[in-house]
Amino acid sequence: MATRAGLTYDQISTDNGVPEILNDTIGNYNTPVRQVLAAQCLADIVNISTPAPGYEIRFYWPEDILVQNGIKQKANGYYVLNSGIVPFKVWQVTQRATDASLNVTEFWATEDPSVANPIVNKFTWDADPNVVAWSLNRNGLSQEKKFAQVATVLYSDREDSRRTERTEIAPRATQMWSPC
Numbered sequence: 001m002a003t004r005a006g007l008t009y010d011q012i013s014t015d016n017g018v019p020e021i022l023n024d025t026i027g028n029y030n031t032p033v034r035q036v037l038a039a040q041c042l043a044d045i046v047n048i049s050t051p052a053p054g055y056e057i058r059f060y061w062p063e064d065i066l067v068q069n070g071i072k073q074k075a076n077g078y079y080v081l082n083s084g085i086v087p088f089k090v091w092q093v094t095q096r097a098t099d100a101s102l103n104v105t106e107f108w109a110t111e112d113p114s115v116a117n118p119i120v121n122k123f124t125w126d127a128d129p130n131v132v133a134w135s136l137n138r139n140g141l142s143q144e145k146k147f148a149q150v151a152t153v154l155y156s157d158r159e160d161s162r163r164t165e166r167t168e169i170a171p172r173a174t175q176m177w178s179p180c
Contacts, residue, residue: 004032004045004055026077035078037062042079044087052103054094058087096124 004024019038024031036043042065044058066073066080073080090107104123122137136144 003053004034004047007033007045007055022078037065037079041088042081044079044081048092048094052094052096054092054102056093057091059089060085060087 019036021033022035022037024034033045035045039062042060042062044060045055046058047055060081064081064085066082086109088109090109092103092105092107094103094105096102102125104125106121106123121139124135124137126133126135134146136146138144
C-alpha cells in the first residue's frame with residue numbers, strides 16, 4: 001500500500017472519459033498512475049524516500065499548469081507547473097515498519113503566508129493482529145482510534161461474516177495511546 005504500484009485507473013471504461021490519466025509509461029494503463037487532470041485540479045503523484053519510503057499525491061489548481069499560446073504545456077508527457085507553485089493539498093502515504101502498517105498524512109496548505117505550519121491530519125494503519133485499527137491525529141488537537149473486527153460467527157444463512165467497529169475519541173490532553 002505504501003507504493004504507487006497499487007494506483008491504477010480503469011481508463012478503458014466508458015464512464016471514465018472526463019479526467020485525463022497519465023501513467024508512468026504514457027499510454028500504458030497497466031503502469032502506476034503519475035498524473036490525473038480533472039476539471040477541478042491536477043493530481044501529481046510522486047515517489048518519496050523521506051520521511052520514509054512511499055509516495056505523495058500533490059493537488060494543484062488547474063490555473064497552476066503552465067500555459068503558452070493557450071495550450072497547457074507538457075514535458076516528457078507530463079503537465080508542467082508554473083514556477084514557484086506549491087500544492088494546495090498533499091496526501092503522503094509512507095510505510096511505518098517492516099509489517100503492513102502505514103501512515104497516511106494529509107497536509108493542507110494555507111492561503112495566509114504568515115502561517116508557517118500547515119494543518120496536518122495523520123491517519124495510521126496498525127496491522128498488528130491484536131489491534132487492527134486506524135488511528136487519526138487531528139493536527140495534534142484530538143485523537144481518534146477506530147477498531148474493526150470481523151467475526152465468523154454467523155446468525156443467518158444470508159451472511160458470511162459480521163463486522164464490528166468501535167471508535168474512541170479523546171482530546172490531546174487525555175491521550176489514549178502512545179503517539180506514532
